[in-house]
Amino acid sequence: MAGIHFLEDHRTWVLTGGSSTYALRLDEDDVPTHVHWGPKLSTEDVPELLAKPLPRWDGFNDPNEGLDELAADGGTKYWTPALQVRFADGTRALEWRYRTHEITRDHLEIHFEDRHYPLRITLHYRLKTDVLERWTELAADTDVEVVRADSATWVLPVRDDYRLSHVTGRWAAETQLHRTSAAHGETTFASRRGITGHHANPWVMVDDGTATERHGEVYGVALAWSGSWRLTVTRSSTGRLTVCGGFGQDGVTHRVGPGNPLTTPVIAGLRTRGGFGAAGRAWHAYVREHVLPHPRELRPVLYNSWEATGFDVDEKNQRTLAERAAALGAELFVVDDGWFGARTGDHAGLGDWHVNRERFPGGLEPLVAAVHGLGMKFGIWVEPEMVNPDSDLYRTHPDWVLHQLHRRRSQLRNQLVLNFARPDVRRWAHDWLDRLVGDHGVDFLKWDMNRPFSEAGWPGDADPDRLWVEHTRAVYALLDRLRHDHPRLRIEACSGGGGRIDLGMLARADQVWTSDNTDALDRLRIQHGYGQLYPARAMSAWVTDNPNFVTGRSMPLRFRFHVAMAGVLGIGGDIVHWPGEDLALARELIALYKDIRPVVQHGALYRLRPPVDDGIVAFQYVHEDRAVVFAYRQAAHFAAPERPLRLDGLASADRYIDSDAGTTHSGAVLLTRGLPLGLPTGDFASRVVRLKRIDR
Structure with missing residues (x-):
């Protein structure tokens, strides 16, 4: 019992x-x-x-x-x-x-x-x-x-x-x-x-x-x-x-x-x-x-402006990107770093969380209204736990950062870490975040944290070691409070990519940024390791530009989309400069993703051929009466003939119809002999197969 x-x-x-x-x-x-x-x-x-x-x-x-x-x-x-x-x-x-x-x-x-x-x-x-x-x-x-x-x-x-x-x-x-x-x-x-x-x-x-x-x-x-x-x-x-x-x-x-x-x-x-x-x-x-906080939800298709504009953010270029993203079928538009203070690069402004009026003369309200008018939700990037020494906040409160007496204050990415174990820091962070979300109708926060602790001290406190635990608990409490006060708010956790993925953060974040590396070939391996414990429902994955900014590698747009569609699909490229044929393909694949999204985000994952070499990688999601198969050829060697792909998680007594080809298959045959993949020739070939269970 x-x-x-x-x-x-x-x-x-x-x-x-x-x-x-x-x-x-x-x-x-x-x-x-x-x-x-x-x-x-x-x-x-x-x-x-x-x-x-x-x-x-x-x-x-x-x-x-x-x-x-x-x-x-x-x-x-x-x-x-x-x-x-x-x-x-x-x-x-x-x-x-x-x-x-x-x-x-x-x-x-x-x-x-x-x-x-x-x-x-x-x-x-x-x-x-x-x-x-x-x-x-x-x-x-x-x-x-x-x-x-x-x-x-x-x-x-x-x-x-x-x-x-x-x-x-x-x-x-x-x-x-x-x-x-x-x-x-x-x-x-x-x-x-x-x-x-x-x-x-x-x-x-x-x-x-x-x-x-x-x-x-x-x-x-x-x-x-x-x-x-x-x-x-x-x-x-x-x-x-x-x-x-x-x-x-x-x-x-x-x-x-x-x-x-x-x-x-x-x-x-x-x-x-x-x-x-x-x-x-x-x-x-x-x-x-x-x-997860909202397990039944489907995560929206996201567009993020970072790779298109970097720190060069203003109302005009964000509006242009938002219009193009909405035309592709994006459902959430996220303004990344550069919208606040003197933030024209990573050297200054972090901690001064007020809208840069030179870039947004009317504040954020006109852009938020435009994004909502396009039928999308509005999101924005924040990094609440960090401060640049070149900021008004640090000049006013140098004692707010983690530090030790008679020791240097080491900088990484020109940043220092704020001590969230301090009640005054917690109050400050809640006040500006609450105003940002509440006053502007923000639907989504991308919460980043771009460096680890160093000189983790708290001079003058009777128990300085407690900051190691209380900082994290304060972040949890702040996220919980924002969610409670703003029930429509959704959050993505990020830490220089995948530096803060765990069950504690997933209890407060609707999705996590898996890696700053959006190279589709590398992502097959990153997503494989992520998926050993964590679900696709929370795995944010973007399609970005060629060549990839981390690896310098170029791959077909279809391959990049198919890899990102195995999680929570996002677009991060400079879509204003995409050629017409790429935009048309993106619209087609985003529409396809919306159809298969319930299966990917809520389905059971079967790893059919893991990325252990540079050959075929394949996996499958099964949810209710549908299955979606993802197959990728990384590199073709010696003109090797393609083998059928044995599926899993299907009912052997049922039949399944391929929604695109119109062909029907026996569940027993798919489980034993397999599914002919019919991948296009050459390297970086991929295919998504939609199967639906039908009555015999």
Whole structure:
């Protein structure tokens, strides 16, 4: 039976979702101890798993080590600690004592305290179908220094081997997928930058080394946090593997005391069968249904002015672009950087959020009215967390930025980071954002953040380390407040491209800017890594000009469109100078995208041929009675004959009609022999196939 149950005689809790069961118990010392995470079990089956702890092998090896639900430092526990505390008298070890628990439908709270010190710990478990969300609360009656506070420790079943899947990257090369054998010892994925980061992302998947796209058991853990973070995979010589994770980094501590509790971010876990494809679809369903603010919406086709005008923004050129974008079928027009203050480049003006009257003599109102009159929504770029030293704001409030005494203030992109942990900075940011949205009828904010933290200090504050957590929480609170006060407002999260993509930001952003690299060939790989966990419904993807500004590569317009149409379609080129045939093709493909958009944004993704080489890449979305197949030839070699593409996710007993060719296909044949692609000849060839289920 699905739900949460307490087996009082065994001091065991059983949490059962759609196809998985999770169980934990209290050991003889009241330590919360892992029992099971795996296939669905009945509550009657679970007691059979409650074997007595094994005796120590010797003075150095404990076969039960690594089973704690929140591995705490202390005693003879030497596993990677998820919780480290230091009491005022220097004591570090934690000794658990169970107090009580509460079960409210899908939510379990288990309350503990330390046996001697006034520290209280609450472990939270919340079921979302087959995803289990976990987090921890700490509270104390006297000041306690918390050296490390991860959200949870996840204990995986013992397997003969373990393989890790994760992504790495850099600016313009985010989310590159890697699958490697788990090393013995500790493997840590982390960001110390104050943001999620381009170089890694806070999730990891684990399998036994045999899982494929379609077969095998896969476990995944993902952290909902947009600041500095850490995930540690620990593999012991005894064969056990755990994953613990949370916010924070080495050298940064938290203080807990009267009136100052600490709540860690959610860390979500998911176990699936059916390989990496099933894991991805389950994560996508979870994000769409339980994370995104408006899961049922369809994201509009967007036009952004950045690549057309750069910083050279004025009312006239934006009106011209808006008229051309509306004629193509765009539904949202976004003015990018350069509309405010002395912002004629990236060297000045950031922080002075007032309309540049030389560029917009009548303010933004005439342009907003023109865009709305063209039948489009109006959006605008902002970067609230940053300031240029060459700005009125910085000259007035130099103390508002992150800084340390007697240390330089390092600039990146000529910017410094504002300290959003400060109440005065938060009030200032809310005031101008609230006016911008409310006074001008802004429908959409592109919220950017173009550099990581440095010199992250807060001189004069009694607890300067708290800024690492409170900055991110202040950003969350501001986004939440803007949404509440302006229910029609929609938001895109950006951080120099994909530097702030995570479950925490997706709970507040309707879409995310995946990468500053819009090169369609590179995007196939970036989007492949992104899609391991995050859904197309939130993946912003643009069609831009030839040659691409990052790579210098030129590709056919149809290929560029087909790659961007696999997510939330946007246009970012200088469309005023596109030739007539390109404009005509763009109108045709935008209309096609609007037809397939429900399938792409709400459908289940099947990765048919991933981008592991430079040959064919193909994937498919299935939603209700429709399927959309995307196929791309990156490079043609040796005149190799084209093979049919085996599809997935269809009903073998049904028939499907190709909406463009008019041909019908047996579902069974499409699943076994495959679909003839009929790609055009040559490199950078692509095709989109629309299939609809019909009665036999």
